Amino acid sequence: MESLTVGQLAKKAEVNIETIRYYERRGLIPKPSRRESGYRQYTQDTVTRIQFIKRAKELGFSLREILELLSLRLDPGTTCGDVKKRADIKIAEIEEKIRILRRMKRTLITLTMECKGSGPGRECPILEALDSEKE
Amino acid sequence: MESLTVGQLAKKAEVNIETIRYYERRGLIPKPSRRESGYRQYTQDTVTRIQFIKRAKELGFSLREILELLSLRLDPGTTCGDVKKRADIKIAEIEEKIRILRRMKRTLITLTMECKGSGPGRECPILEALDSEKE
DNA sequence: CTTGACTCTGTACTTAGGTACAAGGTTTAT
DNA sequence: ATAAACCTTGTACCTAAGTACAGAGTCAAG
Numbered sequence: 001m002e003s004l005t006v007g008q009l010a011k012k013a014e015v016n017i018e019t020i021r022y023y024e025r026r027g028l029i030p031k032p033s034r035r036e037s038g039y040r041q042y043t044q045d046t047v048t049r050i051q052f053i054k055r056a057k058e059l060g061f062s063l064r065e066i067l068e069l070l071s072l073r074l075d076p077g078t079t080c081g082d083v084k085k086r087a088d089i090k091i092a093e094i095e096e097k098i099r100i101l102r103r104m105k106r107t108l109i110t111l112t113m114e115c116k117g118s119g120p121g122r123e124c125p126i127l128e129a130l131d132s133e134k135e
Numbered sequence: 136m137e138s139l140t141v142g143q144l145a146k147k148a149e150v151n152i153e154t155i156r157y158y159e160r161r162g163l164i165p166k167p168s169r170r171e172s173g174y175r176q177y178t179q180d181t182v183t184r185i186q187f188i189k190r191a192k193e194l195g196f197s198l199r200e201i202l203e204l205l206s207l208r209l210d211p212g213t214t215c216g217d218v219k220k221r222a223d224i225k226i227a228e229i230e231e232k233i234r235i236l237r238r239m240k241r242t243l244i245t246l247t248m249e250c251k252g253s254g255p256g257r258e259c260p261i262l263e264a265l266d267s268e269k270e
Numbered sequence: 271c272t273t274g275a276c277t278c279t280g281t282a283c284t285t286a287g288g289t290a291c292a293a294g295g296t297t298t299a300t
Numbered sequence: 301a302t303a304a305a306c307c308t309t310g311t312a313c314c315t316a317a318g319t320a321c322a323g324a325g326t327c328a329a330g
Binding site for chain 4: 006007
């Protein structure tokens with residue numbers, strides 16, 4: 001398998017070149033070997049690694065958390081249960097976010113139902129509620 | 136009613152002093168009158184205004200959007216319906232966020248169910264899924 | 271009348287996750 | 301052999317919503 005330049009890697013993994021160098025600085029991808037000229041040389045592994053990062057991001061993990069997942073994997077003392085624990089925490093966090101959003105939505109719906117949609121803006125029950133609603 | 140210094144306003148409205156000056160820069164609160172010394176002089180109105188901002192923030196509006204709401208209110212051509220429209224857009228945005236979070240949660244739950252919680256981290260189905268899961 | 275608490279402006283820093291140069295060196299295709 | 305396209309480093313910039321000074325001026329209590 002041929003090695004990849006940073007540009008080829010970027011294209012394959014569908015990320016920006018600068019993002020790759022940023023991930024390298026953050027320690028999310030290993031420092032690659034270099035050619036004589038200093039050009040970075042990547043293997044296919046790094047494509048996989050970047051895909052890992054992208055998927056974990058989609059699941060709501062921050063780069064910091066992804067770094068933790070990656071180091072969990074390297075640590076031979078890590079069990080599958082350690083990973084599961086992170087996932088469970090993340091699920092709970094997601095649930096909390098959903099709860100907050102639902103509360104926001106309920107309030108907004110209540111407000112819009114009170115609003116007849118006509119009449120001057122100054123008397124809009126939505127704006128009035130924002131002014132004076134307690135608790 | 137006595138006028139308030141910026142510090143007293145901060146205490147009453149329960150925000151940081153710097154936040155007040157920041158809101159002033161952003162045009163979210165009107166520029167207050169000043170004493171001879173240059174000290175800002177606020178009225179009770181500004182407490183109300185800051186509470187408006189805080190509540191709107193809780194409902195998921197950004198400061199930029201709050202600024203729009205506030206200027207809607209000032210514009211005599213604005214109808215209640217204009218405000219309702221913003222609220223409806225925000226409701227739709229919240230619903231979209233909830234959908235994304237639910238999708239994330241479902242995927243995570245599926246993964247954790249496959250994970251027996253024992254065994255080495257390297258063979259964890261969660262990590263494997265992040266490596267190789269397609270689409 | 272001094273001391274401590276407050277306020278002023280302006281600027282820089284923060285977090286997160288990047289993106290965008292500039293100035294120079296390398297590779298590749300013609 | 302030369303031009304286009306690529307790569308290097310380092311630094312600065314971006315959004316959002318603030319927070320944290322520094323250095324100077326002001327106010328209130330004792």
